[in-house]
Amino acid sequence: MGRMKREMLNREDHGLRATRLIDLLNDGIGVSCSCNRCGHHAEAASAVLLAQLGPDYPVPEIGARMRCGACGSKDVATGPAVAAQTLTADTWASGSWAAAPWSGERRASRMAAG
16 A cells, blocks of 8 residues: 555544443443354443443453453454344434444455555
8 A cells, every 4th residue: 555545544544433332331232242263253241341441441452352252262353232133224324323443444445445
């Protein structure tokens, strides 16, 4: 990737911040945990994690502290737990669900596009 594009992406991402545990607790949303090795999926209560990690802990970084209950891998991805049946085109368009916390995911999609 060229220097100018990298600098532009860094400037755009500068104002972004990852979703914090307190954001999920306020919205009544749990933390979705997915193992990148075996595909096991579980949901953790945001209140329990908040008590252990604090309110300002970034949700995407929680996976680094977790271990898969099925295979024991420490390669766990975390994000807001949004039920598939509640995430419709209307809720996506209205922005009434928790925004994607992974600024890197948003950045990766822009990098692939251009």
